[in-house]
Amino acid sequence: MSQNFAPKIVTANHLVEGDVIYLTENGDWSRNHSDAEFITDEARAAIRLGFAEAQQERVVGAYLADAKLGPNGPAPIHFREDFRSRGPSNYQHGKQSEQTNV
Amino acid sequence: MYKYNDFDEAFVRSRNAQFRLQVERRVDGSLTEDEFKPLRLMNGLYLQLHAYMLRVAIPYGTLDSAKMRQLAYLADRWDKGYGHFTTRQNIQYNWPKLSDVPDMLDALADVEMHAIQTSGNTIRNVTADHFAGASADEIEDPRPIAELLRQWSTDHPEFQFLPRKFKIAVSGSPTDRAVTRAHDIGLRMVRNEAGEPGFEVIVGGGLGRTPMVGKVLREFLPKADLLPYCEAIVSVYNLLGRRDNKYKARIKITVHENGLDKIRELVDARFTQIRPEFSGVDQEHLAEIERHFAAPEFVSGPTAQYQTARDTNPAFRSWSDTNLSAHKNPDYAIVTISIKAHGQTPGDATSDQMRVMADLAEQYGHNELRISHEQNVILPHVHKKDLPAIYASLKEVGLATANIGLISDIIACPGMDYCALATARSIPVAQQIATRFDELKLEHDIGELKIKISGCINACGHHHVGHIGILGLDRAGVENYQITLGGDGTENAAIGERAGPGFAYDEIVPAIERLVLGYLDMRLDAEEPFLQTYKRLGAGPFKAVLYPEAIKKNAA
Numbered sequence: 001m002s003q004n005f006a007p008k009i010v011t012a013n014h015l016v017e018g019d020v021i022y023l024t025e026n027g028d029w030s031r032n033h034s035d036a037e038f039i040t041d042e043a044r045a046a047i048r049l050g051f052a053e054a055q056q057e058r059v060v061g062a063y064l065a066d067a068k069l070g071p072n073g074p075a076p077i078h079f080r081e082d083f084r085s086r087g088p089s090n091y092q093h094g095k096q097s098e099q100t101n102v
Numbered sequence: 103m104y105k106y107n108d109f110d111e112a113f114v115r116s117r118n119a120q121f122r123l124q125v126e127r128r129v130d131g132s133l134t135e136d137e138f139k140p141l142r143l144m145n146g147l148y149l150q151l152h153a154y155m156l157r158v159a160i161p162y163g164t165l166d167s168a169k170m171r172q173l174a175y176l177a178d179r180w181d182k183g184y185g186h187f188t189t190r191q192n193i194q195y196n197w198p199k200l201s202d203v204p205d206m207l208d209a210l211a212d213v214e215m216h217a218i219q220t221s222g223n224t225i226r227n228v229t230a231d232h233f234a235g236a237s238a239d240e241i242e243d244p245r246p247i248a249e250l251l252r253q254w255s256t257d258h259p260e261f262q263f264l265p266r267k268f269k270i271a272v273s274g275s276p277t278d279r280a281v282t283r284a285h286d287i288g289l290r291m292v293r294n295e296a297g298e299p300g301f302e303v304i305v306g307g308g309l310g311r312t313p314m315v316g317k318v319l320r321e322f323l324p325k326a327d328l329l330p331y332c333e334a335i336v337s338v339y340n341l342l343g344r345r346d347n348k349y350k351a352r353i354k355i356t357v358h359e360n361g362l363d364k365i366r367e368l369v370d371a372r373f374t375q376i377r378p379e380f381s382g383v384d385q386e387h388l389a390e391i392e393r394h395f396a397a398p399e400f401v402s403g404p405t406a407q408y409q410t411a412r413d414t415n416p417a418f419r420s421w422s423d424t425n426l427s428a429h430k431n432p433d434y435a436i437v438t439i440s441i442k443a444h445g446q447t448p449g450d451a452t453s454d455q456m457r458v459m460a461d462l463a464e465q466y467g468h469n470e471l472r473i474s475h476e477q478n479v480i481l482p483h484v485h486k487k488d489l490p491a492i493y494a495s496l497k498e499v500g501l502a503t504a505n506i507g508l509i510s511d512i513i514a515c516p517g518m519d520y521c522a523l524a525t526a527r528s529i530p531v532a533q534q535i536a537t538r539f540d541e542l543k544l545e546h547d548i549g550e551l552k553i554k555i556s557g558c559i560n561a562c563g564h565h566h567v568g569h570i571g572i573l574g575l576d577r578a579g580v581e582n583y584q585i586t587l588g589g590d591g592t593e594n595a596a597i598g599e600r601a602g603p604g605f606a607y608d609e610i611v612p613a614i615e616r617l618v619l620g621y622l623d624m625r626l627d628a629e630e631p632f633l634q635t636y637k638r639l640g641a642g643p644f645k646a647v648l649y650p651e652a653i654k655k656n657a658a
């Protein structure tokens with residue numbers, strides 16, 4: 001792990017659905033933050049972001065977001081990423097509705 | 103209501119057909135996002151936090167029942183059964199799929215609506231007084247002028263790449279309900295000494311990062327000069343406006359940096375040059391447009407039912423006290439339907455609610471509806487005898503909240519629940535303030551009070567012109583809310599003053615409660631509204647109730 005590098009995940013929106021998605025270790029995309037690849041190395045982060053950005057026909061707006069390790073896997077740090085991982089606070093829409101339905 | 107002619111229809115249809123192909127090419131990978139983004143934005147399609155968002159223009163806030171029903175249809179068919187009405191008289195759908203958007207646009211075109219120029223550095227949806235054509239204090243209906251401006255600005259080849267977005271608002275009344283002083287161009291109808299109607303032309307207003315009250319460029323502009331004069335303003339701005347710095351690109355900065363006199367000189371010179379090119383075709387066309395906006399055939403008849411209902415039903419009386427405004431026909435009233443039930447999201451209406459409002463407009467309201475920049479829906483022409491029936495129908499679908507102009511009639515932008523630019527949430531703050539003051543049962547006692555909330559410095563929630571403004575910020579990774587006081591969005595426009603340090607998410611509602619209870623103690627009597635008390639006493643005593651700790655510390 002490089003020193004002074006805050007761990008990251010790669011996130012984007014699904015090209016057609018618009019839903020928030022996360023890049024996993026095996027190069028797939030998941031709708032759950034906890035499935036994201038937890039990246040602790042700056043060079044690796046750049047490579048994975050490049051990999052994501054190259055998937056123009058699947059994703060839109062890929063970027064690196066700060067993350068920490070939680071009990072279930074990577075968890076958001078900033079409240080914006082926390083909201084993105086759940087959905088809006090005024091309705092049970094977005095991910096949180098799918099999650100309660102499972 | 104304006105009806106599309108063949109040209110309008112063909113233009114919108116061909117734009118939709120183009121966009122359908124562009125979407126296909128994006129989905130199959132032949133267009134990159136960098137290539138596609140400007141194309142989707144030209145058609146009102148944004149990418150937000152959780153999904154795409156389609157922003158549909160409601161020109162000058164006017165709808166008929168068929169349009170409202172179609173908006174409900176879109177909400178059911180391609181979204182989650184609701185829509186969000188914004189401060190720019192647009193409706194936003196928060197959950198469309200990219201592949202569905204071309205169908206949505208076609209469905210909109212079926213009722214002569216579109217999403218063109220709801221984004222980008224162009225002239226945006228022209229907004230107007232939501233009481234246009236109805237209000238007792240109006241000189242003339244401003245909508246024909248707004249429609250003329252809409253047609254002129256739509257796809258105007260010279261103005262597709264302005265330095266920055268450009269917003270025009272029109273009021274047909276000296277009483278400004280369209281916030282004309284916070285627009286790039288504000289047009290407020292006034293009369294000259296000879297009693298002729300014309301426009302006070304205001305330029306360089308705007309909120310956002312650098313809030314400014316617009317300045318009067320022309321005290322009185324004859325109506326016939328309006329289009330060439332507006333064209334002169336926009337073309338001067340197009341050349342002079344800064345393109346080197348996004349934050350200095352709006353016309354308010356151009357006016358500020360060059361001075362009003364210089365701008366006036368340039369605009370006058372340009373106006374003199376182009377005025378002869380406006381051979382009068384625009385005036386003939388305006389006369390044609392005016393025919394589309396002829397007032398409905400008002401019916402006469404007794405209004406006794408209205409008085410009886412007021413006398414016998416206290417809930418109806420309360421609603422009619424707050425939600426009705428004076429119509430130019432004394433037998434009529436303007437009904438403002440609150441889509442701000444306590445605890446609900448300001449500006450959101452479900453598809454069922456939209457259909458009920460469409461039905462009511464058809465049955466009782468000469469088929470007319472308006473959307474206000476304050477995120478409510480208006481039935482502009484209602485005979486007073488029908489008010490009790492309208493109230494009863496509204497009540498059934500949760501639309502009879504008696505709170506127009508009161509503390510829970512809050513403007514709130516989507517904030518970080520939806521908007522990708524947000525720095526904090528605004529909707530839950532609005533919901534909690536409304537719920538809290540409903541619990542306290544103080545709302546009607548407090549009286550007129552405008553709270554406006556924005557989720558970032560862009561100020562879509564107009565917080566600068568709220569009597570109490572709330573701005574949500576990100577302070578070191580935590581939501582933080584700044585309060586401004588004394589803002590005013592009327593013809594006496596003023597930018598609110600910052601009260602002091604911000605409040606955390608769980609402190610902001612208690613802070614507002616302290617502030618408002620403090621006002622109740624400070625006001626002269628129940629007739630003195632918040633803003634007046636603030637103007638009389640200044641910020642000092644309000645800061646003292648907001649920051650009691652600071653006062654204690656200073657005294658120590």
Ligand code: SF4
Pocket residue numbers: 515516517518521522523524525556557558559560561562563
């Ligand atoms: S004020 Fe900011 S957060 Fe609110 S809608 Fe506008 S850009 Fe988004």
